[in-house]
Amino acid sequence: MKAYNLTHLKELESEAIFVLREVASQFDNPVLLFSGGKDSIVCAHLARKAFFPAKVPFPLMHVDTGHNFPETIEFRDQFIDKIGAQLIVASVQDSIDQGKVREEKGFNASRNALQTVTLLEAIENNKFDAAIGGARRDEEKARAKERFFSHRDEFGQWDPKNQRPELWNIFNGMKHFGENFRVFPISNWTEMDVWQYILHERIELPSLYFSHERNCFIRDGVIMYATDVIERKDSETIERMQIRFRTIGDMTCTGAVESNADSLEKIIEEVASTRTTERGTRSDDKRSEAAMEDRKKQGYF
Amino acid sequence: MEEGYLDMELLRFSTAGSVDDGKSTLIGRLLYDSKSIFEDQYEAIEASSKKKGEGQVNLALLTDGLRSEREQGITIDVAYRYFATPKRKFIIADTPGHIQYTRNMVTGASTSNLSIILIDARKGIIEQTYRHTFIASLLGIPHIVFCINKMDLVDYDEAVFQKIKKDTEAFASKLDVKDIHFIPISALKGDNIVNKSENMDWYQGSTLLYLLENIHIGSDHNHIDCRFPVQYVIRPQTDEFHDYRGYAGRIAGGIFKPGDSVVALPSGFSSTIKSIDTMDGPIEEAFAPMSVTITLNDEIDISRGDMIVRENNQPRVSQDLDVMLCWMNERPIQLGGKYALKHTSNDVRCVIKDVKYKVDINTLHRMEEEQSLDMNDIGRVTIRTTKPLFFDNYKRNRNTGSIILIDETTNETVAAGMILT
Incomplete structure (x- = not known):
């Protein structure tokens, strides 16, 4: 008899598609958070698969810190154009200009934390009742306990001690007026799964993920891009380095790794042999042992 | 790079054990010995172990969760962990073992193909072992692996292992469990986890990881009833x-x-x-x-x-159902109360008609005089729905045999149900 088995990638894909269709069914006004990073690109790809041959029935939203890599923005615009989706840009710069948040000062200044305010405001203004994100449970320990359907109160806050039990594949998206959900279709994927899937599906990515030469400097052991938006100390000298990025976020908190991996195959090889976590290059997680937990409680996605 | 990942399967398993059974150590050991730990993670727990004055690196710290849990030294909620070998990718639902957390065990078990139940070799079967096995059986987990842990503390004595095995088989035979395995291990020393133990020549079976990689899971889904x-x-x-x-x-x-x-x-x-x-x-x-x-x-x-x-193979269609309900909310079940009910992609409402009995999950005794279910209680309940549901017995199909109940005031998920008839 034939074996009716799915490979692990197909099973993860099927689970994610199920979750995305559940969002479209259970919510009136969902949005897919799109950062231009590989996880959100995979989510958008899965959303296309979930509703094919129709278009993705919800818009994509980018929370733009104003400190994005130009390559990310360029990729984002081409991608949106290609899939024919609607793009909403929520700007941290606007929040700063309107005095809703204050920019951090000093060498470690980052707009990463400010994103939360802009995100929550955009959710409120657009009356989104579900925001789909590409977070994975393997990324960080506070995320290991996250649900697929994560309930947020009217302040957008996460209460880890009071999460709804989530059983089988039955998702409870019921909510009161003003509350909303964060939904994570690729919760069960690891970094390796994401790369293997990108290779398998031949998904296009921003060039930042592949090895290239760039002006960099080193801070606290992390390779940072020597851009004007990061204030450098006198001791931090610029070097030309052969690098790539493992994650793509705001320029001020995204570290690079030295790498010659210029193809998906080589990246997978590198990921397989690498000995540090992906978020090990993210300075936003290093602020304290419970950094992610604290940010999530405040509404960070 | 090898293209081997295209053939990899996915195995979801849950772990259950009492406090101090070594569950966290076991998971830490699996992650560590299968080389799924990154340097920065290892360095972090190395530093914490030193800070706490522990002699060796405490692998259990790898599964440490939220700050509130670290402060209390307990696990509050189901945590999901991931590792892979060239053969399979694994998702672990790491569930806390305290008595008040039956709801977490049920949650973790609901998506698992396999359950690992830890037994302390020095203590043998205790109340919680009955409870964990009962829940695994109730949730229809196809494979159960009993790991007799801390064998190093009983001099790797075969007689201890055989006695626990015999006792466990005796009570498991009363439950509906398809496939049972027993492995003598020491999570702390690494015996029979990834590598075969050099201290237990008398054990001829496979290591835990070998079993996880090779156990047949192709028949775990129902491929008969469309x-x-x-x-x-x-x-x-x-x-x-x-x-x-x-x-x-x-x-x-x-x-x-x-x-x-x-x-x-x-x-x-x-x-x-x-x-x-x-x-x-x-x-x-x-x-x-x-x-x-x-x-x-x-x-x-x-x-x-x-x-x-x-056409020729249809589910049952009815508005009256008998379900085994696991109550998960602080507010107890309301007899005659109305709840929202989710079943597959169906949303209906239901009323609680009768609590037929509550199960004493330590003895499996049916308490027929009990008319209420509190948080973490399990019992047989009759409900009537506003519209007919199309369902199968949970044992026959986990997807079409499961429901959740939702409190219509708070929108919280208050119960999980396995349909009997």
């Missing part, structure tokens, strides 16, 4: 797909093929399958747990909550 709960209707309304009407969903059981005669419930209208579509192109057959889009040869009215099944 069930397709319609999740979402796809209507592109573009020029190219002007009349396209596709029923999107995840196969809950059986194997569907183009040409199959099918019936839509509840309408009872029949048709044949025209195509099974995916973005990668149409496919020749679809089985659980695939997410696909089905089109039919006749235009019949089908919407979310309906179910497409085969």
Whole structure:
């Protein structure tokens, strides 16, 4: 008899598609958070698969810190154009200009934390009742306990001690007026799964993920891009380095790794042999042992 | 790079154990010995171990969770962990073992193919072992692996292992468990986890990791009874797909093929399958747990909550159900109370008609005089729904035999149910 088995990638894909269709069914006004990073690109790809041959029935939203890599923005615009989706840009710069948040000062200044305010405001203004994100449970320990359907109160806050039990594949998206959900279709994927899937599906990515030469400097052991938006100390000298990025976020908190991996195959090889976590290059997680937990409680996605 | 990952399967397992059974150490050991730990993670726990004055690196710290848990030294909630070997990818539902957290164990077990139950070799079977095994059996987990841990503390004595094995088999025979395994281990020393123990020559069986990599999981899904709960209707309304009407969903059981005669419930209208579509192109057959889009040869009215099944193999259709309910909320069950109910893609309301008995989960005794279920209680309950449901017995199909109840005031999920009849 034939074996009716799915490979692990197909099973993860099927689970994610199920979750995305559940969002479209259970919510009136969902949005897919799109950062231009590989996880959100995979989510958008899965959303296309979930509703094919129709278009993705919800818009994509980018929370733009104003400190994005130009390559990310360029990729984002081409991608949106290609899939024919609607793009909403929520700007941290606007929040700063309107005095809703204050920019951090000093060498470690980052707009990463400010994103939360802009995100929550955009959710409120657009009356989104579900925001789909590409977070994975393997990324960080506070995320290991996250649900697929994560309930947020009217302040957008996460209460880890009071999460709804989530059983089988039955998702409870019921909510009161003003509350909303964060939904994570690729919760069960690891970094390796994401790369293997990108290779398998031949998904296009921003060039930042592949090895290239760039002006960099080193801070606290992390390779940072020597851009004007990061204030450098006198001791931090610029070097030309052969690098790539493992994650793509705001320029001020995204570290690079030295790498010659210029193809998906080589990246997978590198990921397989690498000995540090992906978020090990993210300075936003290093602020304290419970950094992610604290940010999530405040509404960070 | 090898293309081996294209053949990898996914195994979901849950772990249950009492406080100090060494569950965290076991998971830490699996992650560490299978080289799934990164340097920065290892350095972090190395530093914490030193800070706490522990002699060796405490692998249990790898599964440490939220700050509130670290402060109290306990686990509050189900945590999901991941590792992979060249053969399989594993998802661990790491569930806390305290008595008040039955709801977490049930949650973790609901998606698992396999459950690891830890028994301390020095203590043998204790109350919690009964409870964990009962829950695994109730949730229909196909494979149970009893790990007799801390064998190093009983001098790796075979007699200790055999005694616990015999005792466990005796009570497990009263439960509905298909496939049981026993492994003597020491999570702390690494015996029989990834590497075969040099201290227990008398044990000829496989190591835990070997078992996890090789246990047959292909039959864990129901490939007999065709069930397709319609999740979402796809209507592109573009020029190219002007009349396209596709029923999107995840196969809950059986194997569907183009040409199959099918019936839509509840309408009872029949048709044949025209195509099974995916973005990668149409496919020749679809089985659980695939997410696909089905089109039919006749235009019949089908919407979310309906179910497409085969003409000659239909689920039960009824408004009156008997379910084993695990209560998960601080507010106890309200006899005569109304709740929202979710079953596959169906949303209905229901009323609690009767609590037939509560199960003493330590002795499996039925307490028929009990008329209430409190948080973490399990009992047999009769409910009536506002609309008929299309369902199977939970033992036959976990997808079409499971429900959740939701409090309509708080919107919290208050109970999980396994349909009996």
